[in-house]
Amino acid sequence: MAIVDSPVVQDIPAAEVPDPNEDLYHAKSWVTKYLFCQDAKVIAIQYSCTALGIGLLGLVLSWVMRLQLGFPEVFSFIEPAHYYQFITMHGMIMVIYLLTALFLGGFGNYLIPLMLGARDMVFPYVNMLSYWVYLLAVLVLIASFFVPGGPTGAGWTLYPPQAILSGTPGSDGGIILMLVSLSLFIVGFTMGGLNYVVTVLQARTRGMTLMRMPLTIWGIFTATVHALLAFPALFVGAIMMTLDRLLETSFFMPVISEMGEILSYEGGSPLLFQHLFWFFGHPEVYIVALPAFGIVSDLLSVHARRHVFGYRMMVWAIVIIGALSFIVWAHHMYVSGMNPWFGFFFATTTLIIAVPTALKVYNWTLTLWRANIRLTLPMLFGLAFIITFVNGGITGLFLGNVAIDVPLSDTLFVVAHFHMVMGIAPILVVFGAIYHWYPLMTGRMLDEGLGKFHFWVTFLGSYIIYLPMHYLGFIGVPRRYFEMGETTFIPESAQDLNAFMTIVTLIVGFAQLVFLYNLITSRKNGVEAGPNPWKATSLEWQTAKTPPEHGNFGKTLPVVYRWAYAYGLPNAAQDFVPQNLPPELVATHVGNQVPDTDGES
C-alpha cells in the first residue's frame, strides 16, 4: 500500500453515506446555542476557555512558588504549608485540568469532526455533559482553596500515607475535594473520550481512510484510547484513598505511629497506590504528548509547505509509543522500595520507547528538508517544540536508566526534565496550534507582532529557566523543598541562579498576559482571515463558512481523495492540493478552497 499520491486516486466510499436531504437539529435559543450547547466546536471553546482560565491560576501559583525559591525569607506571607499547597495545586492543575482538558476536550472536540469531514461528534448530548462535568470538577478543585485547612499539599502525586495524615497541609477537606474533583474529571473525560473514539472510528467522511487522517487526529485518537485505559487506575486509587481517609479502611495504610500515637490503620500498602497512580501517570505523559506530536506534525507540514516525512512511520510510532507507555510506569518508582528486580525490566522498556520517539523527531526535522519554510508563528512554535522536546526527551534517557535515576530522582533534575518535556514542549505546541487555528475559530488572525514577542520570550525564557535547573539537580538540590537553609554541599551561586530563574519566570509569565491580551483583542481587531488563510490541505479549512457553522459543512459532506499532506505535488496547479479536490481538477484548480464545497452555490 503506497500512500504516495498518484495522479489517479480512487474514491473509496465510506460504509455509511449520509443522506444529503437530512437536516440537522439546530439550536434555536441563546442558551442552547452557547451555554448548554451540543455543537462540538462550542464545547471545544468552552473546554479551552475553562482550561486556560484554571491554567492561569496554575501560572500564578508558580510565580508565588518561584518567589519563595528565588528569595527565601523575603516573602514572609509564604509559609511552608502554603508552599506545599501551591506546588501541589500547580502540578495538578497544569497536568490534568489544563493540558489534558485542552488537548482532548479543546482541540479534540474542535478538530476531530472538522478534520474527518463529520458534522459533529456522534453523541452530541453526552459531549455536552462531558464539559459540564469537567466544569464541576474544576469548581470542586477551586472550592478546596476555601475549605478549612486549604487545598491539599501532598504533592501532585498524592502519595499516601502522608496525603491523608495531619502532617500534610489540607488533610482535612482539601484532600477529599481533590480526590472528588479528580473522580469527577475522569467521569467527564470518559463521556467525551468515548465520543472521540467512536467518532474517529465511525463518522469519517467518504474516502477518509485511517491512513489518510491528519496526524493531529492520530495523536488525539491514540491519546484518547490511552486515557480511557489509564484513567480508571487513578479513579479506583482516588476512591480507595477517599475510603481510607473517611472510613478508615486500610487500602494504602499500614500500621502508623503518627507523632507518638498509633493510628487505627493496619495492613495496607503505600506502594499499591504508587502503582495505581503511575499506571495512570505515565500514560498521562503521553496523553499530553501524543496530541502535541500529532498537532506539531501538521503545523510543521503546513508552514513548511511540504508533506510530513514518513507519514506511515509517524502513525506507527504514535501507536507503538502508545502501547509501550503502558509497560513503563514503574520507572517513576525505581527508588520507591519496590522489588529492585523490576528495575531491569522497566529500564529496558523505557529506553526502548526512545527509538520510536527519536524516529518522530528525525521525521519532523526531515520534513524541513528541501521544504519551503514560512517562518509564521505556528512554524516558530513548532521549531521551538522540537528543540525543547529533544532536550527534555534526552534527559528522560538519564532518568529512565535505572542506575542513573538513583542519584537524580527527586532532585531538581527531575523537575527540569518534566517541565521541559511535558510542560514547555506541549505548551509551545498549544500556542502554535492556537495561532494556527484561531483564524478558523474566529475568522480573524492573531496579531503577529504581539505573537512574535510572545514566542521569543516564552521559548528563550523557559529554556534558560529549565536548562540550568538540571545542573542544580546534579549537585543534589532536592525538589519540593520550601527552603534549602544551611547545607554543606550547595554553593551560594545556586541561590543566585534561583533568583535569576525567578526573575525570568516572571518575565515569561508577563508574556503570557500579552498572549491573553492578543487572544481577546484580536477577536474584534484582528485582520480578517478569509477562508483557508494558511493554504492548508486538510478538511477543517474547507468549510462553507469561516468560522464554520453548526453542522460544519454545507449540504453535502466533502469526499476525500488523498492524504492530508499533498504539498508541493509536481503536477498540481498550486503548491497544495486539498484533500477533497477531485483528481481531475488538480492540474488546473487555483484557490484556497475547493469550489462548490457546500453544494448549494
Added chain:
Amino acid sequence: MIVAYAILLVGIGTVVFHFVSPWWWTPIASNWGFIDDVIIITFWVTGVVFVAVVLFMAYCVYRFRYKEGQRAEYNPESKKLEIWLSVLTSVGVAIMLAPGLWAWDEFVTVPEGTAEFEVLGQQWSWMYRFPGKDGKLGKSSTKLIDDDNPFGLDPKDPNGQDDVLIEDSELHLPLNKPVKVLLRSVDVLHDFYVPELRAKMDMVPGAVTYLWFEPIRVGTFDILCFELCGTGHYDMRGSLVIEEADAFNEWFEAQSTFAETLARISPEGEIEHKIAANAAENSF
C-alpha cells in the same frame, strides 16, 4: 535568517553551558563512581544527537527558507533512511542501557557479610540503630512504639537487647567498610539521601527497604529527606560523619544500648536475656 541563527545559538549555547557550568555534582564519597560514569556516557551519546538535530534544523531553516513560487521536494518516505536511523538509535540506546543495567545489578546486590544498621525515619527527624556485639538487630514493630521505646523494639527478643540506639540526627560510619542500610519509617514515606553517596532509597512504613555502599572519603555530609513527607519535609535533616575506624569506635562505644535505656527507664527492671558473648563477624 534570524531564526536560523537563534536555533544555532540555542544549540551551541547549551553545549557551552554544559562545559562551563559551575554547577556540577559533589565529589563522590562512596563506591558508586560507576553511576557517575554512566551519566557521562549518556551525556556523550545524547549530546551528539542533540547537537546533530539542532544543527540540521538550523541548516534547513536557513537553506530552505520561503521563496515565492518555489516548491518543496515531494518525496514522502524513505524506508532505507528510516531503517538506518532506527538501527543507529537502537545502538545508541544499547550503549547507554548496558552499563546502566550493570550498575543497577551492582547496586541491588549486597555483598555477603556486609554489616547492617538501621535508619529510622519519622516526621521530621532521623534516628539510627546498630546491632550490638551479636551482629543482629532485634525484632521491631511500629505497634510497640511509645515515648520510652521510640524504635518499637520487642523487649522479649534477646537479639535486640544489645542494639545500639542513636536518638540523634548525627550518624557516624567507619571509612572503607561496606554497609547495608536497612530503612524503616514509622509514619509516612521518607527517603534517605546523602548527595555525596549517590545512593538513595525510599523508606516505606510497613516495610523494610535497603541500600548499600562503601564510604571512601572522610568528611561530614548532609543527610536529607528526599521524599515529600509533610510540612516539615524540607527541615528533615541529619548529618553523616565518615571517619577512620578508631574515631568511629570511640563514638560507637559512647552510645547506649536498648538494655541500658530500658534500665534507665526502670532501674529495677529485669533484663534476663544474655547478650551473646562472641561478637559476630558482621558486627560493627
